[in-house]
Amino acid sequence: MVNVKLDFLKINSETTTTTLIENLEFQLTQNNVYTILGKNGTGKTSLILALTRLLDENKFSYKGNINIFGNDVFNLSQNELSNFRQKNVRYVFQDPIGCLDPLKKIGYFFERFQFSETEINEQFDYFQLPAYDEIKKLHPYELSVGMAQRVNIILSLLAKPKLMILDEPTSALDLPIANLLLERLKQFAAQHNNIVLIVTQDIVFAKKVSDYLAVLANKTLSTFRGVKALNGNDTEQALKNFLNLYNEIVN
Amino acid sequence: MLKLSKINYSAHSDSLTAKKKTKQILYDISLEVNEGEIFGIVGESGAGKTTLAKILSGILNPDSGEIIYRGKVTKNIATESSIQILFQNSIELINPFRKVDDILTEVFKLYSNENIKEKINEMLNIVGLPESILNKVGSNLSGGERQRIALLRLLAANPSLLIIDEPFSAQDIESQLNLIKLFERLNKEFNLTIICVSHDLQVIAKFTDKLFVLKDGKIIEEGITSEIMTSPKHDYTKFLLKAKNFDLSYSDFINLKEELK
Numbered sequence: 001m002v003n004v005k006l007d008f009l010k011i012n013s014e015t016t017t018t019t020l021i022e023n024l025e026f027q028l029t030q031n032n033v034y035t036i037l038g039k040n041g042t043g044k045t046s047l048i049l050a051l052t053r054l055l056d057e058n059k060f061s062y063k064g065n066i067n068i069f070g071n072d073v074f075n076l077s078q079n080e081l082s083n084f085r086q087k088n089v090r091y092v093f094q095d096p097i098g099c100l101d102p103l104k105k106i107g108y109f110f111e112r113f114q115f116s117e118t119e120i121n122e123q124f125d126y127f128q129l130p131a132y133d134e135i136k137k138l139h140p141y142e143l144s145v146g147m148a149q150r151v152n153i154i155l156s157l158l159a160k161p162k163l164m165i166l167d168e169p170t171s172a173l174d175l176p177i178a179n180l181l182l183e184r185l186k187q188f189a190a191q192h193n194n195i196v197l198i199v200t201q202d203i204v205f206a207k208k209v210s211d212y213l214a215v216l217a218n219k220t221l222s223t224f225r226g227v228k229a230l231n232g233n234d235t236e237q238a239l240k241n242f243l244n245l246y247n248e249i250v251n
Numbered sequence: 252m253l254k255l256s257k258i259n260y261s262a263h264s265d266s267l268t269a270k271k272k273t274k275q276i277l278y279d280i281s282l283e284v285n286e287g288e289i290f291g292i293v294g295e296s297g298a299g300k301t302t303l304a305k306i307l308s309g310i311l312n313p314d315s316g317e318i319i320y321r322g323k324v325t326k327n328i329a330t331e332s333s334i335q336i337l338f339q340n341s342i343e344l345i346n347p348f349r350k351v352d353d354i355l356t357e358v359f360k361l362y363s364n365e366n367i368k369e370k371i372n373e374m375l376n377i378v379g380l381p382e383s384i385l386n387k388v389g390s391n392l393s394g395g396e397r398q399r400i401a402l403l404r405l406l407a408a409n410p411s412l413l414i415i416d417e418p419f420s421a422q423d424i425e426s427q428l429n430l431i432k433l434f435e436r437l438n439k440e441f442n443l444t445i446i447c448v449s450h451d452l453q454v455i456a457k458f459t460d461k462l463f464v465l466k467d468g469k470i471i472e473e474g475i476t477s478e479i480m481t482s483p484k485h486d487y488t489k490f491l492l493k494a495k496n497f498d499l500s501y502s503d504f505i506n507l508k509e510e511l512k
Contacts, residue, residue: 039423039424039425040422040423040426126501128504144296146296171420174295174296174450175295175450175451175452175453175491175494175495176295176490176491176494176499176504178494178497179493179494179497179498179499179500179503180499180501180504182497183500183501201423201424203424204453204495204496204497205497208497209497
């Protein structure tokens with residue numbers, strides 16, 4: 001069963017009258033981790049923001065159809081839209097400090113959703129952070145970027161969304177911690193019937209974490225390919241180029 | 252060329268509200284960099300990488316220990332124009348309102364008065380930027396372009412040792428690869444000695460001759476890069492190598508903590 005479906009998505013920038021994305025379509029089903037790879041400036045972030053209409057509608061216009069868990073995203077009112085997001089979707093944004101209200105302490109973001117202390121502590125311990133009791137007294141800007149990124153990931157995991165979207169989740173994490181994230185995201189999707197959607201340029205991480213991979217290039221997205229099939233011969237050219245580049249670095 | 256012997260360094264917090272705290276960052280660091288080498292220092296956040304880079308370039312003075320540069324014990328290494336450092340935030344260090352031409356000419360004039368234009372053009376060619384960039388202002392450059400201009404500006408001083416702090420963060424694979432090629436070219440053509448500090452073992456192992464692994468302010472393994480990558484000795488290095496391939500699990504963290512006790 002398809003849980004997330006995009007058809008003919010087109011995003012235009014109204015300020016520069018350029019097309020960011022056109023003819024883009026994909027389908028996601030639960031229990032899987034999907035990754036979209038792309039270089040800087042290909043529109044990765046715009047795409048995932050557009051998914052739940054988070055792009056500024058004064059600056060961007062959309063066309064197409066988006067259906068997430070039976071909700072027709074383009075036909076929801078603002079109220080319905082925020083309810084829908086709160087119930088189903090969590091984002092981990094690229095700027096982990098800037099996306100938290102600087103006047104609130106970290107504890108505020110956890111208390112809002114009444115997460116259980118045991119679960120919070122387990123996550124903090126897992127992600128090698130200092131105790132929650134210490135961190136909760138700090139303001140977002142008192143954390144290092146890597147710590148803030150982990151705090152955001154934990155906030156998303158605890159909310160147990162059906163769709164979790166992560167924008168460059170490893171950008172500020174040390175490699176060992178990124179390993180932990182990988183393990184947890186796989187569990188999150190596989191064991192709890194959820195969908196994880198990642199956009200990144202970290203291809204080693206992408207290959208290990210994902211069930212399906214696609215590349216965003218030339219304003220559109222390649223089809224999602226099963227990671228296991230990637231070693232075969234029928235890989236698409238965009239994905240191939242990306243992998244070649246990656247192999248040049250690794251070898 | 253540059254030798255550190257038993258360097259210790261502690262940071263002091265001078266906050267008005269908090270109590271004064273002292274925290275030791277580096278413990279007995281000794282290392283030796285030879286002329287023409289590319290030297291890598293790898294470690295996780297908080298290991299003391301940037302502090303060490305700042306000591307190597309003379310921005311911070313160690314609490315104890317000796318710095319020997321070209322055979323002489325040096326008190327103030329910061330005055331050596333033959334040592335230059337490319338900072339982690341090099342992207343922010345280009346004035347957004349000034350023309351690139353002015354930024355570069357100003358610096359090149361400090362070191363020579365002749366053929367400045369030709370020299371700048373030659374260097375632009377080496378770092379892989381078009382001449383047309385000279386007419387742009389800082390804010391119109393991409394992150395990668397700004398980093399290259401910052402690097403070019405350092406090269407005006409004709410350094411023999413270049414220290415680079417996390418040059419690869421927030422760059423896509425293609426830019427990382429180009430940057431590596433550039434460092435290798437500078438090393439070969441100008442016999443430039445390079446010390447590169449990074450958390451990314453994957454990338455740093457690709458172009459360094461020697462490698463230092465830093466953990467909690469201590470050097471836990473050092474040697475020739477290819478040897479460390481194939482047969483690491485310390486448990487922590489093995490841990491990092493495993494992390495590089497995304498093969499770590501939570502139990503590895505627990506085991507490492509036990510082993511390091």
